Amino acid sequence: MKHSFYSNMQITQPYDKLALIYDKLMSHVNYKIWADYIISLFQYSDIKVNSLIDLSCGTGSLLTNFINKQYSFWGSDISFPMISQAQKKFDNTCLIVSDVKQIAFKPNSFDAVLLLYDSLNYMQNEEQIDKLFNEVNRILRKGGVFIFDVITDLLCKTHYKNFEEEENWGESGYLRHSHYNENINIQQNDFRITIGNNTFFESHIQKVFSDMKIVKCLNQNNFEIAAQLDDFTFHHSGDDSERVHNVCLKK
Ligand SMILES: C[S@@+](CC[C@H](N)C(=O)[O-])C[C@H]1O[C@@H](n2cnc3c(N)ncnc32)[C@H](O)[C@@H]1O
Numbered sequence: 080m081k082h083s084f085y086s087n088m089q090i091t092q093p094y095d096k097l098a099l100i101y102d103k104l105m106s107h108v109n110y111k112i113w114a115d116y117i118i119s120l121f122q123y124s125d126i127k128v129n130s131l132i133d134l135s136c137g138t139g140s141l142l143t144n145f146i147n148k149q150y151s152f153w154g155s156d157i158s159f160p161m162i163s164q165a166q167k168k169f170d171n172t173c174l175i176v177s178d179v180k181q182i183a184f185k186p187n188s189f190d191a192v193l194l195l196y197d198s199l200n201y202m203q204n205e206e207q208i209d210k211l212f213n214e215v216n217r218i219l220r221k222g223g224v225f226i227f228d229v230i231t232d233l234l235c236k237t238h239y240k241n242f243e244e245e246e247n248w249g250e251s252g253y254l255r256h257s258h259y260n261e262n263i264n265i266q267q268n269d270f271r272i273t274i275g276n277n278t279f280f281e282s283h284i285q286k287v288f289s290d291m292k293i294v295k296c297l298n299q300n301n302f303e304i305a306a307q308l309d310d311f312t313f314h315h316s317g318d319d320s321e322r323v324h325n326v327c328l329k330k
Pocket residue numbers: 094105134135136137138140141155156157158161177178179180195196197198201
């Protein structure tokens with residue numbers, strides 16, 4: 080451990096403090112393009128979507144692109160600080176704190192369920208994925224669509240084996256150190272976050288799962304896989320994919 084990286088810091092839970100700078104950190108992400116892509120995937124799967132939920136909505140940036148469209152939409156996330164940031168962006172939207180492994184909605188509530196930006200990679204083992212898919216199946220209506228993306232082993236090996244970046248915006252900033260252990264398929268992102276005179280440390284652990292495991296869990300939970308798409312395209316994913324969008328239908 081580098082002394083300078085870890086000294087004089089308060090250790091906080093994932094997203095407790097990152098939530099406060101998350102939108103600045105993600106300013107390079109074009110959520111409008113991502114939302115448009117998701118809507119085109121609804122059309123691609125030929126599903127009429129009226130109601131949707133983003134199960135890891137974070138600060139709500141993707142969901143803002145559903146305002147003034149024909150959808151009724153909800154957001155949930157396990158992190159209260161992330162949901163608190165999201166609340167600033169909406170007037171009447173229902174946003175709740177909820178774990179994807181125990182979702183606080185009734186059966187058959189939605190036409191579409193979203194889980195985006197590597198959120199599935201926060202599951203630590205197959206059993207947790209199984210619980211998550213089981214819950215998604217419960218809250219989706221029959222024939223409804225479940226769309227989630229995952230990062231692949233290739234992406235982590237190529238970009239995050241030993242990665243460091245730093246950004247500062249006057250009063251706040253962060254230093255990120257990422258490490259990928261390809262033996263156990265774990266990517267660890269350590270953040271040193273500065274807010275005013277305080278410094279915090281958050282460690283985010285993401286696991287990369289083989290496509291075989293994901294497909295097995297989807298099958299076990301009564302999903303038909305309509306498509307597995309490379310990145311933000313309509314091409315089938317393959318060995319050279321770094322991000323895969325999975326489009327699944329509840330049987
Ligand atoms: C990389 S962020 C993506 C946030 C948002 N989807 C976006 O595109 O900006 C991952 C999100 O997953 C959420 N998350 C992690 N584990 C979760 C769980 N078990 N249940 C619900 N949300 C979870 C985190 O709190 C965080 O907001």
